[in-house]
């Protein structure tokens with residue numbers, strides 16, 4: 266589908282990434298990390314090109330308020346000058362509310378019914394708190410660092426925050442993909458609702474240890490160079506699932 270100027274609806278991938286980077290990977294107004302690409306000025310029907318400087322990320326809620334005329338375009342333009350995510354330093358969104366004890370697939374390891382699925386250097390890397398009352402969800406928290414040891418994504422009581430200092434954060438369907446550079450994926454985290462999170466890809470340095478996940482393999486390289494590979498491992502009903 267094209268507009269009157271022959272411009273296709275489809276936005277090239279490199280342009281989308283530029284828009285994400287300019288907007289801090291989330292809605293320019295409210296900072297939510299599930300987003301749509303909006304031609305702000307000119308609107309799509311009058312646009313001759315997909316110009317990243319004239320486009321913005323909006324979450325479906327804010328986008329709808331603008332397209333229905335509840336909010337003005339000038340509100341979006343104002344937010345584009347000072348995007349919410351760049352102001353606070355992260356984009357954010359909630360995972361599904363975990364009514365059952367959430368499970369974590371971490372490369373080749375399935376961790377379920379563990380209070381601390383992964384512990385590194387005596388500290389919980391991933392932890393799960395029981396519901397605070399009847400009908401309340403389990404609360405999942407965790408931290409991910411990139412291959413240089415910089416924190417890129419934290420999960421605090423089921424809310425994820427992706428820091429804007431990353432090169433690229435892309436949310437497509439249930440997957441959050443974080444890249445350190447061109448073709449350099451550091452994390453693919455997939456929500457598998459209602460009760461599972463899956464680390465499909467990972468390249469993480471933490472406490473001198475290298476954690477690499479790819480599909481059904483988790484490789485942990487210790488500071489002394491010793492490698493441990495984990496495939497099809499299950500930790501069920503332990504206080505601590507894995508400790509390094």
Ligand SMILES: [Zn+2]
Pocket residue numbers: 292293294295296297323324325326327328
């Ligand atoms: Zn929004």
